[in-house]
Amino acid sequence: PRSLRVAVIPGDGIGQEVMPEGLACLRAAAERYNIDLELDEQFKDWATCERYLETGSMLPEGWKEKLSTYDAIYFGAVGMPEKVPDHISLWGSLIQFRREFDQYISLRPCKLMPGIPCPLSNKKIGDIDFWVVRENTEGEYSSIGGKMFPNTSREFVVQDTIMTRTGVDRVLKYAFELSNSRPKKHLTSATKSNGISISMPYWDERVLEMSKSYQDVKVDKYHIDILTAWFVLRPELFDVVVGSNLFGDILSDLGPACTGSIGIAPSGNINPEGDWPSLFEPVHGSAPDIAGKGIANPVGMIWAGQMMLEHFGFKDAADTMMRSIEIALESGGENIRTPDIGGKGTCQSLGSHIASLISKI
Ligand code: NAD
Ligand code: IPM
Ligand code: MN
Numbered sequence: 001p002r003s004l005r006v007a008v009i010p011g012d013g014i015g016q017e018v019m020p021e022g023l024a025c026l027r028a029a030a031e032r033y034n035i036d037l038e039l040d041e042q043f044k045d046w047a048t049c050e051r052y053l054e055t056g057s058m059l060p061e062g063w064k065e066k067l068s069t070y071d072a073i074y075f076g077a078v079g080m081p082e083k084v085p086d087h088i089s090l091w092g093s094l095i096q097f098r099r100e101f102d103q104y105i106s107l108r109p110c111k112l113m114p115g116i117p118c119p120l121s122n123k124k125i126g127d128i129d130f131w132v133v134r135e136n137t138e139g140e141y142s143s144i145g146g147k148m149f150p151n152t153s154r155e156f157v158v159q160d161t162i163m164t165r166t167g168v169d170r171v172l173k174y175a176f177e178l179s180n181s182r183p184k185k186h187l188t189s190a191t192k193s194n195g196i197s198i199s200m201p202y203w204d205e206r207v208l209e210m211s212k213s214y215q216d217v218k219v220d221k222y223h224i225d226i227l228t229a230w231f232v233l234r235p236e237l238f239d240v241v242v243g244s245n246l247f248g249d250i251l252s253d254l255g256p257a258c259t260g261s262i263g264i265a266p267s268g269n270i271n272p273e274g275d276w277p278s279l280f281e282p283v284h285g286s287a288p289d290i291a292g293k294g295i296a297n298p299v300g301m302i303w304a305g306q307m308m309l310e311h312f313g314f315k316d317a318a319d320t321m322m323r324s325i326e327i328a329l330e331s332g333g334e335n336i337r338t339p340d341i342g343g344k345g346t347c348q349s350l351g352s353h354i355a356s357l358i359s360k361i
Contacts, residue, residue: 003036004312007070007277009043011093012050013286014296014347015076021298021351022074025321026305028358033317035309040070047093049080058092064100067277072308073097075281076301081288091143094281098136101276103269104167105174106134106248107307108283110235110255113264114330116341120232120258128259130238133175134248136269138167139199141245161199163244168206174272175242176214182239189221190243190251203244228254252283261340263297264329266304268311280308297338298351299325324357 006026010019023039030037045051052058058078067073078093079086097103112118112128120128145159179187189207193200204221211219222230224247230237231254243251256265265283282300290296303325310318328336328350336353337343343350 002034005038005070006040007043007067007073008039008041009047009073010076011047011078011286012080013077013288013291015286017294017296017347018282018298018301019076021347022301022305024351024355025302025358028355029309029317029321032359033314035314035317047078049084049089052084052089058089070277072277073279074305074308075279077282077284077286079286097279098269101271102137103271103279104137104170105270105272106136107268107270108132108134108252108265110259112259114326116260116329118260128235131178131240132248132252132255133171133178133240133242134252135167135171135245138162138164139245163199163202168203169210172206172210172242175240176210176217179217179240180214184239185216186218186239188238188241190224190227190241190247191221192224194223231255231258256283261297263340264299264303266300266307268307278311280304294346295339296347297340298347302354320358320361324354324361327357327361328354
């Protein structure tokens with residue numbers, strides 16, 4: 001169906017600044033391609049630290065039922081670390097969405113884009129072009145554990161890593177399928193089975209087992225420490241990289257940093273079965289250091305919107321959004337580009353430039 005209902009949650013800091021640019025681009029795409037796109041902006045104060053400071057919770061009661069009725073959530077960023085501890089704000093919002101809506105895939109492209117200087121030497125377009133597939137609901141991000149003997153000399157904390165067979169297998173299956181659909185058919189698994197002696201050997205064991213069903217996919221594995229080194233030294237080695245929740249988190253900031261700015265990177269938090277809404281957001285956070293200055297790069301937010309349209313099968317609109325982002329990055333002048341990519345422009349100058357390209361290219 002050519003219709004899509006989206007709950008819009010901008011959140012904190014630059015989330016509030018990049019969101020209007022993302023919405024303008026989505027509206028331009030929807031208009032051009034006749035998509036009946038509902039962008040419901042009634043959630044402006046949801047998942048904000050201000051709300052937490054006023055009410056003691058990031059989300060109102062009944063949030064799950066209310067958001068369940070949407071196809072997708074378009075999400076900015078959360079965090080105001082000076083006023084609210086990060087684990088409170090994030091576990092009270094984004095992490096709840098991922099877990100309660102069973103968004104077990106975090107899909108994050110790392111792509112060297114035209115017009116953005118690469119911080120790695122001698123890299124050309126095409127040399128960095130891979131996907132990080134991150135497990136998004138379990139692993140190291142578990143709430144099992146606690147503090148014992150507080151305020152005594154025996155004080156300690158413990159936090160368990162949970163890897164369920166279902167949880168590991170489903171993210172691996174997704175990553176193998178994605179690899180299989182790409183020309184190189186190459187999957188890299190992030191491990192650390194030399195040091196983390198129970199969960200990581202288990203991860204490796206499931207990779208090996210799953211690989212038997214994908215004979216055409218070339219699989220390799222690297223320990224996370226050397227894998228981060230190869231990201232920097234030889235990013236052209238990678239096609240699809242699959243990792244646990246924490247490893248995938250780290251790789252999906254490092255990958256985009258290798259392409260010039262984390263401000264351009266998008267992310268899909270996907271429930272592949274469609275039983276629950278999927279969530280699309282930039283990889284970056286609320287960036288308190290630049291919030292309020294109007295200079296945040298809106299491309300991560302806009303590209304996340306592109307991923308959302310692609311996910312729901314609006315291929316023509318998604319392709320046009322992607323091309324518009326590329327053209328803007330390649331040929332948008334100094335007064336259009338944001339400072340993180342070498343310009344003097346603003347969030348709005350770059351965002352509205354992309355939106356106008358979407359309408360006319
Ligand atoms: P961050 O991504 O917010 O910022 C890291 C650095 O990158 C900062 O210097 C920032 O100015 C820069 N940056 C980020 N996005 C940019 C953009 N679009 N354009 C230009 N520069 C950009 O990461 P952080 O500093 O670790 O976290 C800040 C807050 O955001 C914390 O509260 C953290 O928990 C939260 N956070 C939230 C999310 C999310 O909501 N998905 C993700 C990451 C961090
Ligand atoms: C991300 C972020 C989150 C994560 C934080 C804010 C909880 O870093 O989306 O990558 O660790 O998943
Ligand atoms: Mn992260």
